Amino acid sequence: MSASIEYYCPCLAASPHPPPPHLASSSYSFHPLHNLYFCEECDAVRCNRCVLVEVSGYFCPNCLFEVPSASVRAEKNRCARNCFNCPICRNTLSVVASDPEGNEGRMSPIVSNTLGEPPFFLFCNNCRWDSAEIGITFEKPTGLAAQLQKFEDSAPDALEFEHLKEHFEPYLRASSSALPTTTAHSHHHVNPITAAASSALARDVPGVGKYNPLTRSRVGRDKNAGKQEIPDYNSRVEIGTLGALGAGGGDSDVEFMRRLEDMAEVAALEQRWVNSWTASLRSSDLKPLRIPLQVKKSKRCPACRHILIKPEQKSQSTRYKIKLVAANYLPAIHVSLPHAIAAMELMKRSPSLNKSLSSVVDDPSVTGLMPGKTYAFHLAFTNPLYDPIQVRLKKVQPKPMVNTDEDHDKPRRVPFQVSLPTAAIGIAAFAEAWEYEDDEEDMFGLEEDDLDMDAHGGTGKDGRGKTRTVGVIERRANTTVISGEVILTKEARGNVRFNMLVSYTYRSDDPEPPEENEDGTPSRSHAAPKAPEMKNFSFYTVVDLGPVVRREESRSEYDA
Amino acid sequence: MNTPIYYQRGEYIETDTGNKVSRRAAISGPQNIILGGKTIISSNAIIRGDLRRTGPGHAVVISLGRYCLVGEGCIMRPPYKTYRGVFNYYPMKIGDNVHIGANSIVEAATIGNYVEIGKNCIIGKFVIIKDCAKIADDTIIPPNTVVPALTLFAGNPGQIVEDLPETMQEMVEAQTKQYYTRFQPYPN
Ligand SMILES: [Zn+2]
Ligand SMILES: [Zn+2]
Ligand SMILES: [Zn+2]
Ligand SMILES: [Zn+2]
Numbered sequence: 001m002s003a004s005i006e007y008y009c010p011c012l013a014a015s016p017h018p019p020p021p022h023l024a025s026s027s028y029s030f031h032p033l034h035n036l037y038f039c040e041e042c043d044a045v046r047c048n049r050c051v052l053v054e055v056s057g058y059f060c061p062n063c064l065f066e067v068p069s070a071s072v073r074a075e076k077n078r079c080a081r082n083c084f085n086c087p088i089c090r091n092t093l094s095v096v097a098s099d100p101e102g103n104e105g106r107m108s109p110i111v112s113n114t115l116g117e118p119p120f121f122l123f124c125n126n127c128r129w130d131s132a133e134i135g136i137t138f139e140k141p142t143g144l145a146a147q148l149q150k151f152e153d154s155a156p157d158a159l160e161f162e163h164l165k166e167h168f169e170p171y172l173r174a175s176s177s178a179l180p181t182t183t184a185h186s187h188h189h190v191n192p193i194t195a196a197a198s199s200a201l202a203r204d205v206p207g208v209g210k211y212n213p214l215t216r217s218r219v220g221r222d223k224n225a226g227k228q229e230i231p232d233y234n235s236r237v238e239i240g241t242l243g244a245l246g247a248g249g250g251d252s253d254v255e256f257m258r259r260l261e262d263m264a265e266v267a268a269l270e271q272r273w274v275n276s277w278t279a280s281l282r283s284s285d286l287k288p289l290r291i292p293l294q295v296k297k298s299k300r301c302p303a304c305r306h307i308l309i310k311p312e313q314k315s316q317s318t319r320y321k322i323k324l325v326a327a328n329y330l331p332a333i334h335v336s337l338p339h340a341i342a343a344m345e346l347m348k349r350s351p352s353l354n355k356s357l358s359s360v361v362d363d364p365s366v367t368g369l370m371p372g373k374t375y376a377f378h379l380a381f382t383n384p385l386y387d388p389i390q391v392r393l394k395k396v397q398p399k400p401m402v403n404t405d406e407d408h409d410k411p412r413r414v415p416f417q418v419s420l421p422t423a424a425i426g427i428a429a430f431a432e433a434w435e436y437e438d439d440e441e442d443m444f445g446l447e448e449d450d451l452d453m454d455a456h457g458g459t460g461k462d463g464r465g466k467t468r469t470v471g472v473i474e475r476r477a478n479t480t481v482i483s484g485e486v487i488l489t490k491e492a493r494g495n496v497r498f499n500m501l502v503s504y505t506y507r508s509d510d511p512e513p514p515e516e517n518e519d520g521t522p523s524r525s526h527a528a529p530k531a532p533e534m535k536n537f538s539f540y541t542v543v544d545l546g547p548v549v550r551r552e553e554s555r556s557e558y559d560a
Numbered sequence: 561m562n563t564p565i566y567y568q569r570g571e572y573i574e575t576d577t578g579n580k581v582s583r584r585a586a587i588s589g590p591q592n593i594i595l596g597g598k599t600i601i602s603s604n605a606i607i608r609g610d611l612r613r614t615g616p617g618h619a620v621v622i623s624l625g626r627y628c629l630v631g632e633g634c635i636m637r638p639p640y641k642t643y644r645g646v647f648n649y650y651p652m653k654i655g656d657n658v659h660i661g662a663n664s665i666v667e668a669a670t671i672g673n674y675v676e677i678g679k680n681c682i683i684g685k686f687v688i689i690k691d692c693a694k695i696a697d698d699t700i701i702p703p704n705t706v707v708p709a710l711t712l713f714a715g716n717p718g719q720i721v722e723d724l725p726e727t728m729q730e731m732v733e734a735q736t737k738q739y740y741t742r743f744q745p746y747p748n
Contacts, residue, residue, distance in 0.1 A: 034727040061708045061720060064690075091702050091717040126702040126717045294708065294720070309726055316709045318674075318692045318729055325727050341563055 002367060002546030003335040003377065006030035007326065007539060008499075011050035011302070018396075018540045021497035030542045033333075036326035037308040039301040045326050045539060051308060052300040058293045059315035062092055066315045067293055076152070078290035080145045084122055087271060087286035091126035095141045098132075116141075122288050131288055145290050152290075156237055157277040163236050171230050253281055327384060331391060331427060331504060334380040335543055340367035368549035372490040376469075376483050377545055383427040383478040387507040390424040393482075396499035396540075415492040419485040420500070421471045430478045486545060496545040501538060508535040562742065569745040571603065580743065585630075594623035596656065598740050602632040611638050611649045621649070625656035625673065627736040633663040639685035639703075650686070657736040661697065672709070674732040692728040696721070 008018045012029050019026040028049070037046040058067040060079035071080065084093040097116020119137035122144070123130045131137065138144055152158055260266065267283040274289065299309035310322035344367070369375055383389050395418045474481040486496060572580040577597035585601045587593065589609030601607065607630070609621045621638050630636060638649045654671040661679035668687040671677075675689050678697035685703040689695070693707045696714035707713050710728055712721045725731075 034731055035725045059708070061711070062706050064706065064708065089717055090719055092705055094704065125704070294711075297723075311726075316690050318709050320726060323726055327727055327730065345563075 002544075003337050003340075004544045005333050005335045005379075006542050006544075007033050007036055007045065007330065008541060009036060009045050009047035009050065010540075011047060018499050018542070021499055021542045021544075022494070026542070033327050033330060034325070036330075037299065037301075038324050038326045038329040039304060039306060039308060040324065041304045041306045042301060043537065044301075044303070045330070046301055046308060048299075050302045052302055052305070054298045054300070055295045056298040056311055057296040057313060057315065059296070060291055061294045062291050064315055066313075072293065075145075075149070076290075077293050078145075078149075079293060080149070080290070082142065082144050083291040084144070084148070084288040085291055086124035086127060086129050087288055088129045088283065089124060089127040091124050092291070093122040093124055093131075093288055095120055095138075095144065096123040096130070097141070098137075120144075134284060134287070136288065148288065148290060151287070157275065160236050161276065164233065167233050168230070256281060329384065330537075330539060331384065331389065331502070332382040333502070333541065334382070335545070336378045336380070337367065337369075337545060338376055338378060340546075343367060368547050369486075369488060369492075369496055369545060371488050371492045371548055371550060374485060374487045375545070376485050377543075378473070378481050378483055379543075380479055380481045381425065381427050382430075384430055385506055386429050386431070388429045389427050389504045389506045391427060391480075391502060391504045392424050393420045393422075394501040394503070395420050396501065415489055415494075416496055416498075417487040418498050419470045419487075421482050421484070423471075425472060425480055425482055427480045428475070428478045488548060492548045493550060495547050498543055500541045500543050502541060503536060503538040505534045505536050508533045562738070564744050565739070565742045566744065566746040569748065572600075572745070578740075589621060592619055592621040594620055596623075596625040596628070598626050599624050599628040599630075600740065600743055601630045602634070602662075604633045605630045606635045606637075608635075608637045611640070613649055613651075620651055622652045622654075624654045625658065627657045627733075627740055628654060629659040629736070629739060631660050631662035631664065631679070634660050635665045636660075637665070637667050639667045639669055641685070655691070657733050659732075659736055659739070667703075674729045674736075676732060692724060692732065694724055694728075 008030055010016050010018070010029070013019065018029060031047050035048060037051060038044070039046055055069075058069060058072050058077075059065060060067065060081065060083055062083040063079065063081050065079070065081055067075070067079075082095060085091070086093055097120055098118065118139050119132075120139075120141045121130050121132040121137045136148075138147065257266075265283055266281055267279070267286055271283065271286055272279045272281075279285070296311045296315065297309070298307060298311065300307055307322050308324045310320060311317070312319045312321060379393075381391055469483055470485050471482060472480060473483045488496070571584065572582055574580050575595070575597075577595070579595040579597060579599045579601070581587065581595075581601040582603040582605065584603035585605040585607065587601070587607050587609065589612065592609035592612050593607060595601075607622060612619045612621045622636055624630070636652065638652045640647065640649045642648075650669060652666070652668060652670075654668075655673035655675070657673055658671055658675045658677070660666060660677045661681065663679060664677055664681040664683065666677070666681075666683045667685045668683045668689060669685075671683075671689045672691035672693070674692045675694070677683065677689075677695045678699065680698045681695050682700045683689070683695070684701055684705065687701050687703065687705050687707070689707040690709035692710045694712045695701065695707070695718065696712060698716075699714050699718040700716040701707065701713065701718040705718065707718075708720075710724045710726075712724055713719060714721045
């Protein structure tokens with residue numbers, strides 16, 4: 001289905017109001033509800049762009065070994081066990097023996113790794129690359145990573161990097177005390193890792209801070225500290241001799257290309273760019289890669305630093321010690337277009353079309369919107385709280401489309417009009433075991449919101465001769481479905497997207513957060529002794545009703 | 561969100577525990593297959609419970625948990641290998657709330673809980689897929705690959721694309737349960 005809704009995180013904007021949805025850049029500010037966090041301390045939505053991320057553990061994605069952070073640095077962020085990626089296709093390599101059983105294994109790639117006779121080598125069961133081709137074999141099938149890391153660490157680029165580090169180490173030690181260690185507070189839109197890296201760069205390499213907006217002011221302050229003299233660095237390797245070391249470049253590449261018989265002899269950029277230096281062009285020079293480690297992440301609120309996400313230690317556990325996600329605070333909203341559902345139902349019922357159902361779902365001429373027509377859309381609100389809530393909706397009217405890239409000639413009318421229910425919408429509380437059919441009574445006793453007619457909605461007829469209604473159309477368990485309406489102008493095109501402000505009032509249990517309420521039943525009775533404090537929370541969304549379908553016949557119909 | 565997914569009443573057999581198995585699915589060796597309940601085996605799926613380990617007695621070849629879906633045209637086949645010169649099949653174990661898209665071929669050793677596998681995938685022999693992982697449509701996972709928890713794999717060969725949200729378990733649980741509720745006979 002093409003209709004969708006996303007929720008706004010204001011972290012990228014200076015104002016609390018969202019950017020207009022017709023701007024392509026607005027998509028960076030909107031997220032699916034399930035990707036958002038909620039800080040109780042700040043009473044605010046947070047997203048993956050603004051939270052502070054910390055590493056809470058390292059593991060190998062292949063052997064799933066949890067690597068202690070002490071070894072991560074020495075092992076250069078890669079698995080030190082028997083886990084390697086194919087340098088050609090990035091599949092995981094197997095360790096293969098060279099005796100007959102090993103060869104049998106190469107035909108059907110599944111063999112037991114630790115049997116058989118030396119030499120052993122690494123084999124890719126996806127692209128059939130093997131390490132013997134490039135002269136890498138092993139006497140024992142164990143401890144391969146240590147042997148490979150020895151090669152890695154003795155490569156000229158690794159040695160040069162070590163040399164650089166040694167050169168700057170004394171300066172680093174001397175200046176680390178003089179400079180503050182974090183800049184995360186000074187610029188809250190910046191990811192702390194980026195900030196830390198920038199500040200490290202500014203700290204480690206004199207002169208860089210001057211060009212870095214993050215650290216500029218501070219470097220000015222610390223001018224004297226930055227003035228410390230460091231001797232010139234002399235590289236281990238002359239730049240001109242790199243070609244001779246197999247790092248590529250120069251005449252040898254020309255010669256290689258001249259004799260090229262097969263494209264596969266040239267390593268693709270993707271296969272080469274894990275290297276820190278310009279690497280050889282030849283795919284025959286590619287080495288097996290120790291598998292990069294993955295991390296489990298903790299996340300913090302960027303404003304108050306409270307923890308929003310804290311995973312369990314075990315690498316493959318999917319549980320969390322702390323998990324403050326927006327889906328447990330904000331109502332979930334599901335958008336649907338009844339006309340599209342009806343069209344699809346019709347298709348499903350005719351048996352001849354049964355097979356091509358999936359193609360029908362994606363066919364915009366069936367589910368799309370036509371210019372000049374009026375459509376109903378449904379918004380289903382589901383309440384995650386253990387108390388009933390009341391929701392109010394406010395549309396942010398789309399601006400006239402002017403001076404977009406494609407047409408800058410004529411000013412355009414507002415492409416569509418949206419009508420939403422104006423009265424409060426009651427949504428029943430979430431309960432662990434909702435008994436369906438048992439939800440006839442309205443928790444809040446709200447009557448006025450059932451089918452209120454919007455100003456220009458009235459009881460007119462739309463193109464299909466159905467009564468137009470804007471209001472509540474269904475209640476079941478902790479879900480309330482409302483209907484809205486969109487009137488497209490004849491000029492409408494692109495996607496029908498509009499911003500919607502959702503405000504809801506809920507019973508506040510301060511200092512306890514609402515969902516820690518032990519009582520699973522709707523809480524009117526236990527709230528009776530003292531009047532519950534009602535709180536309000538608002539958030540912006542962007543509703544996308546899908547593309548406007550422009551068809552030749554529809555245009556001529558209007559022209560006539 | 562709650563629109564029914566209809567099937568012709570006679571097409572599916574419903575078991576006591578709520579499993580729905582298409583009459584048009586090819587189930588070989590049903591005595592070696594375990595379905596956890598409320599699991600759907602769609603039409604034209606092929607499940608090879610007959611490919612069992614050699615030796616006497618009863619053996620579970622393929623087990624699926626609760627709220628699973630084996631999509632239309634899927635092939636589920638236990639993995640095999642030759643170990644010390646002896647050819648053998650090995651069991652395939654699939655957890656709860658696992659959806660497998662249409663026309664995918666699965667020869668995995670284990671698949672955890674809350675896993676989504678897309679359409680037209682090939683999941684190679686002895687692949688291990690951990691909890692809350694997701695395999696995008698048209699992905700090829702070569703034999704012996706390990707897919708860690710909460711990661712999205714895509715491509716050929718399948719590789720880590722991104723981490724999945726912390727809410728993956730709740731989302732997949734809700735979606736798989738909802739799918740089972742929506743999957744109902746066409747009312748006549
Ligand atoms: Zn944000
Ligand atoms: Zn590993
Ligand atoms: Zn390969
Ligand atoms: Zn906060």
